[in-house]
Amino acid sequence: MNFFAAMADSIRQSLTPCILCHSPSRYGLCQACQDQITNTQAPRCHRCGNLLTQAVQSSELLCGDCLKDPPAFDATVTVTDFVPPVDQMVHMLKFQHRLAVAPVMGRLLYQAMTARHIQPDLLTAVPLSRERLAERGFNQSHEIARTLGKLLKTAPQRSLLHRIRDTERQSDIALQARKKNVHQAFAVSDEGKTLVKGRHIAVLDDVMTTGSTLDEVAKVLKQAGASQITNLVFARTPKHLTGNTYV
Ligand SMILES: [Zn+2]
Ligand SMILES: [Zn+2]
Incomplete structure (x- = not known):
């Protein structure tokens, strides 16, 4: 040869x-x-990641919902809308356990966040309930965070947050009931309380639908003293499929 x-x-x-x-x-x-x-070329709301229409576009790139009723998080970085073929990728990872999909998502998220010059102090992922973790065997968001952590040279914090009660699977319940479902479902760990004070925390989730889970996570992190919260979500369910964002 x-x-x-x-x-x-x-x-x-x-x-x-x-x-x-x-x-x-x-x-x-x-x-x-x-x-x-x-x-997708259309601009997104800086805070919640929803695509902006001409009508609601403001100079600060905030959507009407975020202007009216700001969520606890400060920014959302997303790679794409949760539409085909992206739904397939999420399905492969979560339900077919194809872990090789996670680094692909992590790399795309890294590109999206560096394009926005997001530089968090700490990286963590939304924890699964003990029941869901036992069922699936892995936390898909932690898997994505591992690749992102390697590229950012920041190891993801696995024990910053706890799920303090099991909740119904968000996808199984009506959109309007999701906020109530995750209310008081999370807590910052004792170790986390010493780490988050005054820091910018990036919180990773695979898909953001109504934003209720990430809003709840941001609330507890802010209560523990975090200064800034940025959501890193691989895919964002388009608003026309979710109705009001924070219901
Ligand atoms: Zn918004
Ligand atoms: Zn291809």
Whole structure:
């Protein structure tokens, strides 16, 4: 084998099939699929990540809901809307346990957050209930946070937050009932209380739908003294599918 053939062979070997279309890719997602996922040009609300329409667009890029009733978090970074084929990626990770999808999501989130110059002091993920963790065997948001942590050179904090009571699966209950479902479901751990004071915390979740879970998490972190909360969510359910954002 000559030098060029050996080089071509080693490049081929370093490629992995795209998780969506199986064509060769460097990090598990080919450029065409990545472009399809990230090509939304419309501006998003800086605070909640919803796409802004012309009518509600303000100079600060805040949506009407955030202007009227600001959530506890300060910003939301999202890669994409939760629409096909993104729903497939989330399904592969959560329900088919294809853990190779998590680094792909983590890398895309890293690109989205660096584009916005977000530089958190600490990184953590929304904890699962003990019951859900036992059922699934892993926390998908922690898995995404691991890749992000490597790229940010900040190890994710696994024990900053606790779920203090089991809640119904948010996807199983009506959108209007979700806020009540997660009310007082989280607490900052004793270790977390010493870490979060005056710090900018990034909270990772795979999908943000109504925003109730992340609002509740941000509330407890702020109560414990965190100065700033940025949500990092892989996909955002478009507002027309959720109705009012913080119901
Ligand atoms: Zn592809
Ligand atoms: Zn908003």
